[in-house]
Amino acid sequence: MPPVAQEPLIEIxxxxxxxxxxxILTGINMVIPKGKVVAIMxxxxxxxxxxLRLISGVVKPTRGExxxxxxxxxxxxxxxxxxxxxxxxxxxxxxxxxTDLSVFDNVAFQMREHTDLSERMIRDLVMMKLHxxxxxxxxxxxxxxxxxxxxxxxxxxxxxxxxxxxxxYDEPFTGLDPISLGVIGNLIRRLNDALGATSIxxxxxxQEALDIVDYVYYLSDGRMVAHGTPDDMRNSTDPxxxxxxxxxxxxxxxxxxxxxxxxxxxxxxx
Amino acid sequence: xxSRSATLSVRSIGHHAVDIVWRLGYASRxxxxxxxxxxxxxxxxxxxxxxxxxxxxxxxxIILVSGLFVGMVLGLQGYHTLQTYGSESALGVLVALSxxxxxxxxxxxxxxxxxxxxxxxxxxxxxxATEQLAAMEMMAVDPIARVVAPRFWAGVISMPLLAALFSxxxxxxxxxxxxxxxxxxxxxxxxQMQAAVDFRNDIMNGVIKSFVFGVAVTWISLxxxxxxxxxxxxxxGATTRTVVxxxxxxxxxxxxxxSFMFRGL
Numbered sequence: 180m181p182p183v184a185q186e187p188l189i190e191i192x193x194x195x196x197x198x199x200x201x202x203i204l205t206g207i208n209m210v211i212p213k214g215k216v217v218a219i220m221x222x223x224x225x226x227x228x229x230x231l232r233l234i235s236g237v238v239k240p241t242r243g244e245x246x247x248x249x250x251x252x253x254x255x256x257x258x259x260x261x262x263x264x265x266x267x268x269x270x271x272x273x274x275x276x277x278t279d280l281s282v283f284d285n286v287a288f289q290m291r292e293h294t295d296l297s298e299r300m301i302r303d304l305v306m307m308k309l310h311x312x313x314x315x316x317x318x319x320x321x322x323x324x325x326x327x328x329x330x331x332x333x334x335x336x337x338x339x340x341x342x343x344x345x346x347x348y349d350e351p352f353t354g355l356d357p358i359s360l361g362v363i364g365n366l367i368r369r370l371n372d373a374l375g376a377t378s379i380x381x382x383x384x385x386q387e388a389l390d391i392v393d394y395v396y397y398l399s400d401g402r403m404v405a406h407g408t409p410d411d412m413r414n415s416t417d418p419x420x421x422x423x424x425x426x427x428x429x430x431x432x433x434x435x436x437x438x439x440x441x442x443x444x445x446x447x448x449x
Numbered sequence: 450x451x452s453r454s455a456t457l458s459v460r461s462i463g464h465h466a467v468d469i470v471w472r473l474g475y476a477s478r479x480x481x482x483x484x485x486x487x488x489x490x491x492x493x494x495x496x497x498x499x500x501x502x503x504x505x506x507x508x509x510x511i512i513l514v515s516g517l518f519v520g521m522v523l524g525l526q527g528y529h530t531l532q533t534y535g536s537e538s539a540l541g542v543l544v545a546l547s548x549x550x551x552x553x554x555x556x557x558x559x560x561x562x563x564x565x566x567x568x569x570x571x572x573x574x575x576x577x578a579t580e581q582l583a584a585m586e587m588m589a590v591d592p593i594a595r596v597v598a599p600r601f602w603a604g605v606i607s608m609p610l611l612a613a614l615f616s617x618x619x620x621x622x623x624x625x626x627x628x629x630x631x632x633x634x635x636x637x638x639x640x641q642m643q644a645a646v647d648f649r650n651d652i653m654n655g656v657i658k659s660f661v662f663g664v665a666v667t668w669i670s671l672x673x674x675x676x677x678x679x680x681x682x683x684x685x686g687a688t689t690r691t692v693v694x695x696x697x698x699x700x701x702x703x704x705x706x707x708s709f710m711f712r713g714l
Contacts, residue, residue: 235587264589275580292590 185212188345188377189234194243196229203229204401207243216371216378218388221398222423227381230398231347234379235267236260247345265293268338268376272350274330276322282309282333283318289340308336311373312366328359332366339370345377346370352384360384364391385424389413397423476672479593483601483671486594496599504565504600504667505607509614511564512557516548516615519556520622523547527623528631537633541642544623545616549646549655550711553616555703558662560615561608562695566670569600570691573674574684582675597675601667608663609656616655654710661702666695 189211196204204226211217219227232238233245236252245252247263255263276285286305290296296304309315312332322330331351338346351363368391371378382388389395389409397405397412397420405412405420412424422430442448490497527543573596576582582592620642627633646652670691677687 237583237586261589261591264587267587269584269587271580271584273579275584277581277584278576278579289588289590292588292595 185214187211188213188248189379190244190246191230191233192244192246194233194240194245196226196233196238197241202401204233204240207398207403209396209403209406211377211379213377214371214375215393216368216380216391218380218382218392218395219398220382220385220388220395220423222383225398226401227383227398228349231269231349231379231381234345235264235269235347265289265341266343267345267347268341268343269347270331270334270338270349270351272353273327274322274334276325276330276334276337278322280322281318282314282320282322282325285322285333286318286337286340288337293341304340305336308340309333311339311370312336313362326359328355328362331355331359331363335363335366335370339374342374343376345379346374348378348380348382350382350384351380352382352387360387364388367391383423385426389424472676475676476668479672479675480668482593483597483668486591487598487602489594490598490602496595497602500599500603501607504561504569504603505611508561508564508607508611511560512611512615513618515556515560516553516618517622519552519615520544520548520619520624521626522622523552523619524623524626524631528627528633537627538637539641540623540627540633541620541638541640542645544627545620545642545646546651548616548619548623549651551703551707553619554612554655554659554662555699557612557615558608558659558666558699559696561604561611561663562666562670562699563692565604565607566666566691566695567688569604569667569670570674570677570688571684573597573600573671574677574679574687577675577677578679578681578684597671601671604667604670605660605663608666609659612655612659612662650710654706657710658703658706661706662699665698665702669695669698 187210189209191207191209194204194207195202207230209230219230221227229238233240234247234252236245236255239253250259250263252260252263276282277288280288283305286308287301290301290304305318306315309318312335314329314332314336317325317329317333322333325333346367348367351367352360355363364387367378367380370376380388380392389412392409394408395406395412396403399419405415405417407415412420415421415424419431421427438444440448523544524540527540527547528537531537531539531543573582576596582596585592585595624638628635628638673687673691673694674684677683
């Protein structure tokens with residue numbers, strides 16, 4: 180499935196981003212079509228999360244263009260940026276639930292902030308969102324009373340509160356037990372299709388991601404080094420992709436952090 | 450060699466100076482943004498009332514108990530000093546003026562900085578560290594308008610009220626020790642106080658002081674939290690800086706304000 184065949188929701192052309200003159204991303208080109216679930220993969224520190232921050236307009240690229248729904252994100256005014264974000268949902272790595280609000284109030288947060296819906300209507304909507312993630316019965320709990328997997332599901336219900344056109348997931352599988360992992364993976368796919376949304380999953384959990392996504396972009400050292408369908412990735416002969424997909428400890432990504440000669444470090448040679 | 454180390458130390462002084470100026474500029478911009486984003490705080494009073502409860506009502510115990518003890522000590526010490534000159538009847542004036550002009554605003558603000566200020570810094574710092582502020586930003590809700598501004602106004606409104614309660618409690622403490630315990634004449638205690646304490650010069654100046662301290666402490670606390678590095682160490686450092694900087698700011702501002710307010714008296 181070449182992703183360019185469908186109408187694109189996100190187009191990233193020749194994007195570069197540097198932090199304090201340290202390049203994080205270089206020459207990134209990506210197209211994310213409407214309605215698909217796309218994974219951005221790569222080892223830690225490869226610039227995946229920065230890419231999400233560029234798409235949501237939290238940071239601006241140092242070069243190139245980021246377009247969401249045709250609008251050039253790097254040139255949006257703060258007001259239009261906020262308008263655009265109302266149509267986006269983001270699931271943070273550890274949920275980022277508001278710890279002073281109950282599960283119910285967390286999910287209701289955006290509805291109360293951005294709409295004039297009555298409390299009765301909000302209650303029904305919140306219950307529907309919580310039901311979708313299987314936690315309707317937990318609406319009275321506080322975030323501190325939830326397990327990691329439950330917190331992630333509540334955060335997911337909160338992220339879909341206003342039926343976003345684009346869902347972004349930042350490392351949604353990190354630190355979850357196998358059951359929660361399957362539940363979250365399943366929800367990402369199911370909610371995307373039910374909402375008619377488009378989803379971007381930033382992750383380094385290969386197997387879970389390959390099972391649910393339509394297309395994969397693979398980042399290494401701030402560059403896009405490979406992309407393709409999950410099957411392309413599994414069958415790739417690229418040593419970098421193979422090392423990542425099959426979790427080989429050594430390969431193009433070295434096990435050792437660059438250091439001087441080991442013998443020299445142990446003072447065995449002078 | 451000497452010239453190199455001299456260059457390096459000049460450079461590091463320069464770096465520090467630039468850092469301080471940069472941070473001051475950043476803090477001022479943060480202050481201006483907070484004030485400019487205050488609309489929702491007053492449109493949605495529920496937000497403000499919630500913060501008034503956390504910063505004001507929950508500080509009441511420490512303020513009232515401290516006020517009582519400070520007043521009692523003032524009563525004791527004042528009595529012993531005044532007795533030497535045979536003017537015990539002026540005890541009420543001494544207690545009231547010390548509290549209303551100085552101790553009320555200053556000590557209440559110091560306590561407020563340690564109780565409510567440090568809590569605000571830690572809360573906002575942790576919200577930042579756990580990506581709650583980023584999540585808010587992603588939900589198109591401005592964290593300055595939603596989180597910072599209500600806390601700011603709650604601090605600014607609470608501070609003068611807490612200082613007034615501190616002073617009132619202190620005067621009661623002075624009365625307990627001076628009149629009830631030691632036996633100073635009750636009539637002269639109250640009547641001299643009433644005659645000597647001026648509404649505009651003493652009480653209003655005290656209120657102005659506590660208002661200024663309220664702005665300073667709340668601003669410092671919120672800024673430190675918002676600017677805290679998102680780590681455990683960063684938040685703990687920011688909390689400490691809040692208490693230290695606020696205390697110094699209170700004492701420095703108190704000197705400045707006092708020198709303007711009471712120079713002609």
